[in-house]
Amino acid sequence: MELRHLVYFVTVAEERNFTRASERLRVVQSGVSAAIRALERELGVQLFDRSSQRVALTDAGAALLPAARATIDAAQAARDAVDEVRGGLRGTLRIGTLISVGFVDLPGLLGQFRAEHPGVDLRLRAAPSGSAGLARALMEGELDVAFVSLAGRPPTGLSVRILVAEPIVAVLPSAHHLASRSALALADLADEPFVDSPLGYGNRTEVDRGFAAAGLQRRVALEVADIATVPQYVRNGLGVALIPRFAVPPGDAPPGDGLTVLPVTGTRLRWTFGVATASARRQSAALRALLEMVDAHRLP
Numbered sequence: 001m002e003l004r005h006l007v008y009f010v011t012v013a014e015e016r017n018f019t020r021a022s023e024r025l026r027v028v029q030s031g032v033s034a035a036i037r038a039l040e041r042e043l044g045v046q047l048f049d050r051s052s053q054r055v056a057l058t059d060a061g062a063a064l065l066p067a068a069r070a071t072i073d074a075a076q077a078a079r080d081a082v083d084e085v086r087g088g089l090r091g092t093l094r095i096g097t098l099i100s101v102g103f104v105d106l107p108g109l110l111g112q113f114r115a116e117h118p119g120v121d122l123r124l125r126a127a128p129s130g131s132a133g134l135a136r137a138l139m140e141g142e143l144d145v146a147f148v149s150l151a152g153r154p155p156t157g158l159s160v161r162i163l164v165a166e167p168i169v170a171v172l173p174s175a176h177h178l179a180s181r182s183a184l185a186l187a188d189l190a191d192e193p194f195v196d197s198p199l200g201y202g203n204r205t206e207v208d209r210g211f212a213a214a215g216l217q218r219r220v221a222l223e224v225a226d227i228a229t230v231p232q233y234v235r236n237g238l239g240v241a242l243i244p245r246f247a248v249p250p251g252d253a254p255p256g257d258g259l260t261v262l263p264v265t266g267t268r269l270r271w272t273f274g275v276a277t278a279s280a281r282r283q284s285a286a287l288r289a290l291l292e293m294v295d296a297h298r299l300p
Contacts, residue, residue: 001042002035002038003071003072003075005036005038005042006039006068006072007025007072008036008039009039009047009061009064009065009068010065010072011025011032012032012048013048013057013061013065014142016056017055018033018055036048043064045058046058046060046061047060047061047064065141069141073282073284077282079091080286088119089117089119089286090120091119091121091284091286092122093120093121093123093144093284093286093287093290094125094143095110095122095144095290096124096125096126096127096134096137096138096143096145096146096147097125097127097147098127098134098147098149098201099126099227104147104163104294109293109294110122112293117289125143129198130199130200130201130202130204131146131148131200131201131202132150132199132205133200134147134148135148135155138276138277138278139158141278141281144277144281144287145275145276145277145291146277147273147274148202148275148276149271149272149273150202150272151202151203151205151206151209151272152206152209154276157278157280158276158278159276159277159278159279160274160275160276161274161275161276161291162272162274163273163274163295164272164273165270165271165272165273166244166245166246166270166271166272166273167244167270168206168244168245168264168269168270169242169244169262169264170189170242171230171240171241171242171243171259171260172240172260173235173236173237173260176240176260179260179262181262182262183262183264184263184264185264185266185267186210186214186264186266186267187216189240189242190211190216193221193222193238193239194218194219194221194240194241194242195220195222195224195230195234195238195239195241196222196224196241196242196243197223197225197230198225201227202272202273203227203242203244206269206270207242210242214266221238222238228247231248231249231259234259235257235258242269243271245261248261275291
């Protein structure tokens, strides 16, 4: 069994498409297809269900995937050992991130990393399904590291180093009938329409948990993927919001431009932001080098 065949197999499994896999591997598509057929012949099973519309793992393919990733990781560890002796890192780092990352200068971090380790191929992927999607991708081996906001205890299998914790505050239009209060309880907001992130985002999970713990229900009227735009929807009278304080522009404190920001009492709602890795997977030398840079690039 050739290591190259396993690399091709994992890439097709991640891309769910032979064309995209060949582009990512920089190999002609016929070469990728031939490698997968050779692997299937050697194993005596079909690894993918192929059609003109989709490529999906069979049960055998799903069973092979974690073992294939472990084999590739072990091979990378051998390369890392040699590279560290002769100087210079090699390999690929697959990085997941939220759409808004306010506490790490991610472009600066990755720019410095590229300058210091040009032999490492960096691949950055945003999270359309929020931190929950990033967590799944880490545990399934699709990512090496991710910047996440996970409410409560991290899922089993993930190691999360918290970089910052922010209070969640109430944001209302300045003309709202509750805007004159000095603080608000969750019960004060239970009947209001909310502007919030989609399910799976850390701030949404934390607020949902807070309402559930208080025995309250609420209605999310608008779901917005980029938390930085939530205050704009609130300013225009489309609902209220409970979001981390960092997501409210500095000028939007009372008496801000159309917004009122108030503390929330009677509960402890916190938004946490950290860097996560899969605890069971070996960290490559490149990943260890990236993690060492994170603290130096946190914004004050």
